[in-house]
Amino acid sequence: MIAAFALILVCQLFGEVLSELFSLPVPGPVIGLGLLFIGLLVKRKPPKELTDAADNLLIHFSLLFVPAGVGVITQIDRVKSDWLPILASLVISTLLTIAATAFLMSKLLPKAPADAGSTRDEGAK
Amino acid sequence: MQPADLTQLWVYLSTKPLTGLTITLVAYSIGFWLYQKSNRNPVCNPVVIAIAIIAAILHVTKTPYSVYFDGAQFVHFLLGPATVALAVPLFRQLETLKRALPVIIFGVLFGSLMATASTITIAYFLGASMETLASLAPKSVTTPVAMGIAREIGGVPALTAVCVIVTGIVGATLGPAVMNIIGLTDWRARGFAMGVGAHGIGTARAFQVNHTAGAFSGLSMGLNTIATALTVPFLWHWLFR
Numbered sequence A: 001m002i003a004a005f006a007l008i009l010v011c012q013l014f015g016e017v018l019s020e021l022f023s024l025p026v027p028g029p030v031i032g033l034g035l036l037f038i039g040l041l042v043k044r045k046p047p048k049e050l051t052d053a054a055d056n057l058l059i060h061f062s063l064l065f066v067p068a069g070v071g072v073i074t075q076i077d078r079v080k081s082d083w084l085p086i087l088a089s090l091v092i093s094t095l096l097t098i099a100a101t102a103f104l105m106s107k108l109l110p111k112a113p114a115d116a117g118s119t120r121d122e123g124a125k
Numbered sequence B: 001m002q003p004a005d006l007t008q009l010w011v012y013l014s015t016k017p018l019t020g021l022t023i024t025l026v027a028y029s030i031g032f033w034l035y036q037k038s039n040r041n042p043v044c045n046p047v048v049i050a051i052a053i054i055a056a057i058l059h060v061t062k063t064p065y066s067v068y069f070d071g072a073q074f075v076h077f078l079l080g081p082a083t084v085a086l087a088v089p090l091f092r093q094l095e096t097l098k099r100a101l102p103v104i105i106f107g108v109l110f111g112s113l114m115a116t117a118s119t120i121t122i123a124y125f126l127g128a129s130m131e132t133l134a135s136l137a138p139k140s141v142t143t144p145v146a147m148g149i150a151r152e153i154g155g156v157p158a159l160t161a162v163c164v165i166v167t168g169i170v171g172a173t174l175g176p177a178v179m180n181i182i183g184l185t186d187w188r189a190r191g192f193a194m195g196v197g198a199h200g201i202g203t204a205r206a207f208q209v210n211h212t213a214g215a216f217s218g219l220s221m222g223l224n225t226i227a228t229a230l231t232v233p234f235l236w237h238w239l240f241r
Helices: A002-021 A028-043 A048-059 A061-073 A083-108 B003-014 B017-037 B046-061 B065-077 B079-085 B087-092 B094-125 B130-136 B143-153 B157-182 B187-209 B211-240
Strands: none
Touching: A002 A028, A002 A048, A002 B079, A028 B079, A028 B087, A028 B211, A048 A061, A048 B079, A048 B087, A061 B017, A061 B046, A061 B065, A061 B079, A061 B157, A061 B187, A083 B094, A083 B130, A083 B157, A083 B187, B003 B017, B017 B046, B017 B065, B046 B065, B046 B157, B065 B079, B079 B087, B087 B094, B087 B211, B094 B130, B094 B187, B094 B211, B130 B143, B130 B157, B143 B157, B143 B211, B157 B187, B187 B211
16 A cells, blocks of 8 residues: 555656646646556556556545635635626636536547446445 | 633644544545445535535634644645556556547547637626636636636636636536436546546546446546646737737
8 A cells, every 4th residue: 555655656756747847838747647547558567566556546536625625615705896707707607617628528428338437326335 | 611611622623734634534525325225326425515615614613724723734645645546547448549540639629628618608698808718718627727727828827727617516416317318328428528527526537437438538548637737828829829
């Protein structure tokens, strides 16, 4: 488990370094995601230790957004002027984007292999 | 115990990182419990409930956010490693990725332009100022990137941060309902749309429901970060130069 976490942190660290060094518009962790993905492509078969660590981190992925979310919501009264156009455009645009993109991709993605689970509705474990 | 003792106890506890961390985990647990009680209704989003509980506690106890964050930062820190870890579910979708790469790139560009163009258009016709428009434009990517883009095109980064979080919450709570209404059942398409439309909060939501959806959401979220960072400044200068 420790080795897997270390590997994940190393990818993030390299990501941060690359992002800073070349002042890329992409944040370090996203570059780290790319690095780990390339590593998996090279290795072909990811070690179970790594997949377990990743799955554990991602089961409660949404918990990790709570601290930043609190910070932003406590600032929300800064949005005094223009609150109506802001709220209306965010709600409409977000739902429109999700609906249109989901529709487009459901038409364009090649048919799922039998195990890709188009019909499976499983809960989080 | 006397009220004075209680106050002293609170003063003592509120300076410890333990308090912020505990509040975060307890509030999220309550949110998750309610979410399960509601038969996993996306409107009962555990993140939204947790944020509401903690914001209320900070407000009532007059605790500054920085004090709370001393404890909450341990949770916040894991956001980076968890983003890196998205590579694993993504790798499990390698077969689909190989077969559909052009479609995926097209889908990300489509979603990115759609999000930016529709937000700017709606806010413009509702009379938003130029500064607000620039702050809104990058709202569907992860906070640090969105703030950077906003700064570049003349927006207010702090306002952008609010817009990003609201976008994620709206997408995560109402997005699934909209896709249900249209009758979309392909978990890959559903997840993909959540990642493009509602960044990490949408991806987190997708992971709660289905691993395939989560993997596609992580994929489109990552690609959308790049797409939006490139297209928004371009679109902005083309529209308003």
